[in-house]
Amino acid sequence: MKSFLLKGGCLAATAVLGACAPVNPPLYYWGDYQNTLYLHHQDGVTDYSAQVSSIESILSQAEAQGKSVPPGLHAHLGMLYFNTGREIEAREQFAMERNLFPESAHFVEQILHEQPETAQ
Template structure:
């Protein structure tokens, strides 16, 4: 009789241990909000706010469970630097995206090639 009563209690205890909330793989910080604000109003102020949100999320990645920067963060940061005219920093962050997420290598290589062509064209002018 005691065994029959213990079995449901053991099952409940076992299942309640599985009810923990899963941890997020990446910490986006305020990136989503800043990205939305930038898409609504593409002002320089919103671009800088998005840039800062990305930099903060990258810095805080070490505090996250996965210790990894979210996919696309370095690429987006590279794009921001490109828009600001800093092609060297843009390529640096595109390379970081490619290194962290090899599946993006083909796309990042094409973007880097276009940045370097734009850079060379600007140097000729």
């Protein structure tokens, strides 16, 4: 019985002290990106304009709050821009991705290399 009370007391103390721990804010502003990304990977879903609007909204909300967006978001928007024929904007988004996340440069260059050169 004494052991049970001791374990219960330790568990209660841990729960109380754990609840007081400071919560670190997220490193990136994700907005509704998870749902947009899920929609992007569904078979047969080609409503790129809705995905573009969603990501543009996430970017404007993040900017308004002074927060950073996660790696890959600008690249994703760039791919959507390519899919909707907006090549100049796509290249701008890939440049932004490369500037914010230099480790993505190889990935970005590979995608840009695979895109046909077209005039907009």
